Amino acid sequence: MRRQTPADVRADTAGRRPPGGRRPVRGRRGRITSLPVVIPLLFLLLLVTVCAAVAVGSVGVRPATVLDVVAHRLVGAGPPPAVMDDQIVWNLRLPRVLLAAVVGAGLAVVGVTLQATVRNPLADPYVLGVSAGAGLMAAVAITLGSAAVAGLSTSAAAFVGALAATAAVLGLSRRAGRVVPSRLVLAGVTLSYLFTGATSFVIFRGSNAEAAHSVLFWLLGSLSESSWSNLSLPAAAVLIVGLCLMPRTRTLNALAAGDDAALSLGVPVHRVRVRLLITASLLTGVLVAVSGGIGFVGLVVPHLVRLVVGPDHRRLLPTALLVGATYLVVADALSRVLVRPEELPIGIVTAVLGAPAFLWLLRRSEAS
Amino acid sequence: MRLSLSGVSVRIGSHPVVEGCDLTVGDGERVGLVGPNGSGKTSLLRTVHRALDPFAGRVALRGDDVKALGQREIARRAALVAQDSAPDFDFTVEEVVAMGRGPWLRTFESATGRAAAPIAAALERVRLADHRTRRLSTLSGGERQRALVARALAQESPLLLLDEPTNHLDVYAALELLELVRGLGRATLCVLHDLNLAAAYCDRLYVLHRGRIVADGPPAEVLHPDLVRTVFGVACTQLTHPVTGGPLLAFSPLPGGPLPAPAEGAGR
Numbered sequence: 001m002r003r004q005t006p007a008d009v010r011a012d013t014a015g016r017r018p019p020g021g022r023r024p025v026r027g028r029r030g031r032i033t034s035l036p037v038v039i040p041l042l043f044l045l046l047l048v049t050v051c052a053a054v055a056v057g058s059v060g061v062r063p064a065t066v067l068d069v070v071a072h073r074l075v076g077a078g079p080p081p082a083v084m085d086d087q088i089v090w091n092l093r094l095p096r097v098l099l100a101a102v103v104g105a106g107l108a109v110v111g112v113t114l115q116a117t118v119r120n121p122l123a124d125p126y127v128l129g130v131s132a133g134a135g136l137m138a139a140v141a142i143t144l145g146s147a148a149v150a151g152l153s154t155s156a157a158a159f160v161g162a163l164a165a166t167a168a169v170l171g172l173s174r175r176a177g178r179v180v181p182s183r184l185v186l187a188g189v190t191l192s193y194l195f196t197g198a199t200s201f202v203i204f205r206g207s208n209a210e211a212a213h214s215v216l217f218w219l220l221g222s223l224s225e226s227s228w229s230n231l232s233l234p235a236a237a238v239l240i241v242g243l244c245l246m247p248r249t250r251t252l253n254a255l256a257a258g259d260d261a262a263l264s265l266g267v268p269v270h271r272v273r274v275r276l277l278i279t280a281s282l283l284t285g286v287l288v289a290v291s292g293g294i295g296f297v298g299l300v301v302p303h304l305v306r307l308v309v310g311p312d313h314r315r316l317l318p319t320a321l322l323v324g325a326t327y328l329v330v331a332d333a334l335s336r337v338l339v340r341p342e343e344l345p346i347g348i349v350t351a352v353l354g355a356p357a358f359l360w361l362l363r364r365s366e367a368s
Numbered sequence: 369m370r371l372s373l374s375g376v377s378v379r380i381g382s383h384p385v386v387e388g389c390d391l392t393v394g395d396g397e398r399v400g401l402v403g404p405n406g407s408g409k410t411s412l413l414r415t416v417h418r419a420l421d422p423f424a425g426r427v428a429l430r431g432d433d434v435k436a437l438g439q440r441e442i443a444r445r446a447a448l449v450a451q452d453s454a455p456d457f458d459f460t461v462e463e464v465v466a467m468g469r470g471p472w473l474r475t476f477e478s479a480t481g482r483a484a485a486p487i488a489a490a491l492e493r494v495r496l497a498d499h500r501t502r503r504l505s506t507l508s509g510g511e512r513q514r515a516l517v518a519r520a521l522a523q524e525s526p527l528l529l530l531d532e533p534t535n536h537l538d539v540y541a542a543l544e545l546l547e548l549v550r551g552l553g554r555a556t557l558c559v560l561h562d563l564n565l566a567a568a569y570c571d572r573l574y575v576l577h578r579g580r581i582v583a584d585g586p587p588a589e590v591l592h593p594d595l596v597r598t599v600f601g602v603a604c605t606q607l608t609h610p611v612t613g614g615p616l617l618a619f620s621p622l623p624g625g626p627l628p629a630p631a632e633g634a635g636r
Binding site: 116121176247250253254256257258259260261263264265266267268306310311312 | 381414417418419438439440441442443444446447448450457458459460463464467468470471473475476520523529
């Protein structure tokens with residue numbers, strides 16, 4: 001191999017170019033970088049998906065009817081729709097589809113945040129034991145009745161479980177007053193196993209087969225309890241957290257670069273990390289309380305989106321939010337129609353739909 | 369004085385790693401920090417951005433105790449190229465360099481406005497302008513390290529801290545990087561393992577041994593064979609570099625004699 005001569009070195013003012021040619025600019029392939037184009041398109045896609053998802057189900061409704069009902073309800077436009085259509089679209093399906101969108105958006109946002117905060121690409125909203133804690137309390141509430149959880153509803157019990165798990169994990173992962181990411185992940189995973197074991201024990205000891213079935217359904221995630229009244233809290237939570245995170249995308253980028261680098265870039269890492277973890281856990285708690293443990297969305301949507309728009313959180317966060325929402329709306333629609341008139345737990349659909357899509361994207365990105 | 373450490377002691381847990389260190393870096397001065405593995409070089413460097421808080425003593429940037437400065441203000445006064453600090457997620461060169469503007473940007477300000485010029489200048493300075501859109505993982509070790517230096521340059525802080533910047537670099541890339549740093553004319557504190565590189569590129573050296581500074585001064589004085597033997601446990605002769613005229617250390621084989629001969633059939 002030829003070693004560079006001094007003349008080469010002088011000619012090398014633009015990096016080590018191979019002689020006689022400009023090195024092609026690689027690394028752009030497959031990345032979409034124009035946010036003003038992507039966001040409106042994805043938002044439009046979400047709207048179309050929501051409309052389509054409301055139209056499908058055990059009883060089909062024409063998409064035009066969906067729009068009529070919504071238009072009439074919102075602005076009083078057009079003739080009053082048939083009572084049946086109004087009932088199905090406005091009272092049954094729309095709150096459920098919107099809840100799917102809210103939960104999907106929230107899980108994706110939490111996934112993005114946690115993966116940067118703990119610098120672990122395998123982190124998901126449940127890595128802190130949040131869903132396992134919630135699952136245990138939900139299982140107790142369903143199996144032993146609400147008296148066993150101080151009269152709380154299943155959702156409220158799940159939320160309390162989520163908070164308790166978060167507090168335990170944060171407490172266990174502190175060393176010298178600082179939360180250490182590697183300990184955080186280990187403590188979260190360990191406590192998850194503990195809570196999952198306890199949940200299985202509760203189900204196993206409970207003599208009621210029907211209760212066991214409902215616990216299982218809850219654990220795998222379900223949006224069947226949705227209504228307008230339990231949509232507002234998670235929607236507000238996702239909105240607030242999203243708005244709080246948008247100005248902090250640079251901080252997330254710096255955190256992804258490592259603690260020492262982030263400190264040297266002016267980010268007070270330890271304070272910021274605890275705040276982000278608590279925010280993410282609270283949001284996860286709210287989402288898990290209304291939807292059970294919907295897996296895969298928070299883990300895979302951030303990765304999927306990162307493969308397309310890159311890891312910069314200024315693009316990643318808003319894109320993941322919209323993709324997560326759309327993804328869960330589609331998964332929920334499938335969970336309602338695949339085994340009509342029965343309903344599949346949505347967690348099954350998210351995993352079965354998501355895993356192959358993700359593997360395909362992974363292969364494609366490695367090939368480029 | 370860009371940086372001054374006075375009586376700094378650092379403990380990790382209850383284990384003392386640095387004891388009573390005094391160190392200064394003046395305007396435009398390139399200062400090297402050398403010492404064996406585990407002597408506390410990185411720990412000392414980490415006190416500047418408060419990744420470690422000293423157990424005793426004071427760390428001051430331009431005269432102000434870092435404890436009294438906000439994290440952003442510290443970042444405006446000192447930039448760091450840490451060891452292995454390439455992000456886990458696959459950012460492009462430009463995105464990495466843009467991170468350097470963080471301490472200066474307002475909350476919603478984008479890195480494409482006012483910040484674009486320093487980013488472009490930093491990329492140009494390290495000769496990576498053509499590689500702007502490449503992902504960091506597709507670069508060579510030398511290019512990656514230059515990208516991280518560009519991030520520190522985009523930070524536009526008057527003091528540059530480098531923690532073993534030539535680690536894993538071949539000799540060309542190592543010289544190229546250190547020449548680049550020399551060309552900046554900026555106050556620099558650089559941890560280096562290679563004593564000859566340290567001698568060639570630093571105005572002044574500090575030698576750290578078991579957590580204490582045992583010598584400081586110009587390389588030719590500091591890298592005395594007696595000191596090298598005490599601190600590193602290696603015998604050497606100080607020669608004069610035939611080209612630069614600076615000090616050059618030639619190391620003797622370890623006292624245990626030559627390494628055992630390769631087994632029969634192995635090697636050439």
